[in-house]
Amino acid sequence: MIIRNLKLKIFLIKKVFPIFSIINKRLNHKKNIIFFYCNLSFRDNNKALYDYAIEHNYNKKYKIIVSSSDYKKYVASKPDNVYFVGPLASIFWYCLSKYVIYCIGKIPIELGKGQKSIYLNHGMPFKDGSAGEFEQSLIMDKFFTYMLSTGTAFVPSIKRIYSFPENKIVFGGNPKCDMLFLPSPNYDFGEYSKLIIWTPTFRKSISMNMDDTGVDSAIIPIVKVEEFDKINNFLKNINVKIVIKLHPEQDLCKYSLTNLEYFVLLSHQEFIRRKMDINRFMKQCDAMITDYSSIYYDFLLLNRPIGFTEDDIERYADKRGFAVDPMTFRPGMKLKTYDDICIYAQKIADGIDDYREEREKINSKVNEFRGGNFSKKIFEVMGI
DSSP states (O other): OOOOOHHHHHHIIIIIHHHHHHHHTTSOOEEEEEEEEOSSSSOHHHHHHHHHHHHTTGGGTSEEEEEOTTTHHHHTTOOTTEEEEOHHHHHHHHHHEEEEEESSSOOOOOOOTTOEEEEOOSSOOSBOOOHHHHHHGGGGGGTOSEEEESSGGGHHHHHHHHOOOGGGEEEOOOGGGGGGGSOOOOOOOOSOSEEEEEEOOOSEETTTTEESSSSOOOSSSSSOGGGHHHHHHHHHHHTEEEEEEOOTTOOOTTOOOOBOSSEEEEOHHHHHHTTOOHHHHHHHOSEEEESSOTHHHHHGGGTOOEEEEOTTHHHHHHHTOBSSOTTTSOOSEEEOSHHHHHHHHHHHHHTOOTTHHHHHHHHHHHOSOOSSOHHHHHHHHHTO
8 A cells, every 4th residue: 555645654654653563573473474565566576476486386385465456356366375465454464474575665564573574676776766765764674684686786776775784685586587588478469570668667656656857758758649650650661569568657647548550559557458467578579668667677688679768867867866877777779869769670670789798798787697587586585
């Protein structure tokens, strides 16, 4: 459950939840309960790790509890010994569970004796921390036994954003990236010679009450709505398709989405309706376009071309900022104009990859583990 009012959130964390922390420290926690928590929808690393647990029959030995904002849609089809719960029930189950796995957000109750938790996040930091993260950072290590990092390059950012002790940072891969080592899912987008996934990060989020640029931005960078038909025709001529997968937190209240044949715009809701998984879909794609989204760290594991839009990089740097040097950590063509998008698409059509060496250099820094089996590693770290 997300509380949008930051002052109220800080008040609850500092004045109300300490009472629960006192209670939790006096409880006995059940060794056979694994608790997954995300204060948004059930997705990303938590969903991937849960899927791994079910596939490998962890629910035969452990009771598995999942708390997310969309828990109701999973209740009817849950496996044996698995329970999906809402935000209020999550407090009860947290206080019973020995093992706690966080993806996005946390329950601000301090760990009790014998409890173990790990914060996986939904990706490594490229954007800087939000105002809420910095406001709460001084108490982060009371809630997490471990925090995941996919490479030593992120240690300074994790320590700074979360004020988290370096000796509690564990190294491994994102569980969601295990899917990149599976065969291509071959989602149906018709005929094409090359497929490009475009993943813009959100500029304004309703659910998290965040605005990262301070201005009204277009639904995607660079390409204006009135140019959609034009770029669709260009892509059709070179037989390249671009699928724009909008961020789950993107505010869409001012926009009506279109769905052209070669320039396909999908909301997160439509993506889910089609029963698609973003990490599986990346395996199918020949290249990526993104901006400041950490998803590109995951795509680096495939060692395929990436183009980076940067139409509002100065505004973004001034208001939200970056966790890493944005000039060093973007190994690909910089896309500033409509023509740049077309040039990049043409390069992909022609099989031209100008940034392979630069990409491999960055990949070695941000993905120090590149062999898969990342979910297994997390369970080993937790002693599950």
